[in-house]
């Protein structure tokens with residue numbers, strides 16, 4: 269309830285070791301072999317029912333489905349529409365245009381006064397996912413504001429997050445205060461809004477969304493059917509899963525780099541070398557840009573919390589303990605990404621650990637343990653289906669930002685305290701703001 273779960277579990281691992289029983293029915297696991305066993309391909313450790321309570325939709329969607337026989341076909345259908353090759357062919361220019369607009373809005377605000385990059389990176393991420401999911405732009409980067417659909421969706425996520433941890437609060441839905449009722453009864457509004465996604469997915473002309481291909485593929489192969497309610501749910505899922513994650517990651521990336529003038533200068537110089545009409549493929553070749561993104565995922569990953577799974581029938585031996593069947597075992601990236609046995613000086617933001625040394629020595633992040641432990645996008649069959657979209661957005665946003673906003677500084681009101689993590693499955697900066705500026709009188713340390 270106080271948004272501290274992952275940090276508290278991490279402190280328990282530091283005190284008691286890699287296997288900690290955190291409730292009568294749940295064990296927190298920070299042992300690498302156990303992690304591999306729980307998340308390996310074909311695993312029998314399935315997602316726990318916690319996910320379905322979290323989403324609270326009328327039907328399960330890709331994120332909440334438990335049975336692999338149900339999840340597998342749905343995953344296959346969505347994966348094609350979110351594959352790197354499909355995105356490059358159909359959506360790269362949309363992502364690029366939105367990033368360009370977002371960076372120009374940031375620059376405008378930062379020149380006049382201060383720009384809140386948390387606000388702008390969130391709008392970018394929701395404009396991108398909403399455009400893909402609905403097939404038309406929500407134009408939020410133009411207006412500088414989230415529209416009603418996104419505002420209600422955020423309330424829905426907040427209510428779900430509270431109810432999953434404290435189910436008793438479901439009773440709030442009966443409190444006759446409109447503002448409270450609105451928070452706990454927004455499903456209906458969302459599904460009415462998501463009708464537009466269904467309409468455009470099924471339209472034979474005009475703008476298309478990613479679900480047009482999903483429907484086409486499902487009809488073609490008769491494999492994994494998808495009805496209108498599924499489209500509504502998956503469209504909402506894509507926006508929920510793809511907004512705060514990408515927005516928060518870009519916010520922490522900006523913050524981490526602007527605190528280090530030497531790194532900022534090196535990154536500005538690297539992206540300045542890009543050709544005028546650079547593409548995502550050009551960005552793949554930039555070592556520092558990609559290293560900065562990976563290091564942000566390691567230390568400030570947006571989804572670092574417990575991924576709860578259930579011990580299968582017969583129980584299992586994990587981390588030297590027998591764990592009975594039905595127990596929840598949860599692993600958290602927050603702890604694996606800070607393990608001092610895997611990462612040198614683990615609490616320091618050091619992108620160079622991702623780059624091979626000039627003498628040809630391997631990058632620290634290339635060690636087998638680091639490769640296994642690093643999982644900002646989850647693991648195995650349940651890893652993030654939006655990974656290529658997220659990576660494309662992050663690369664473009666980083667490149668355009670550090671090309672266009674050279675020498676920009678953190679605002680005076682943005683400090684390590686305001687950027688401290690708050691954790692409700694995802695993490696966000698406590699202040700929900702991150703200010704940057706060109707104005708000397710507004711800068712940190714002036």
Ligand code: HEM
Pocket residue numbers: 330331332343350397505506507509510511513514517569570571575576643644645646647649650651652653654655657658
């Ligand atoms: C930096 C950005 C992102 C991060 C850090 C992130 C992280 C994650 C993580 C950790 C999981 C696994 C959750 C679990 O096992 O409980 C996941 C799953 C998922 N993500 Fe992302 N995500 C990001 C962006 C996106 C985007 C842009 C989309 C939009 C398509 C998306 C859609 C999904 C979906 C649908 C799943 C469920 C996949 C399944 O269960 O098969 N994510 N993500």
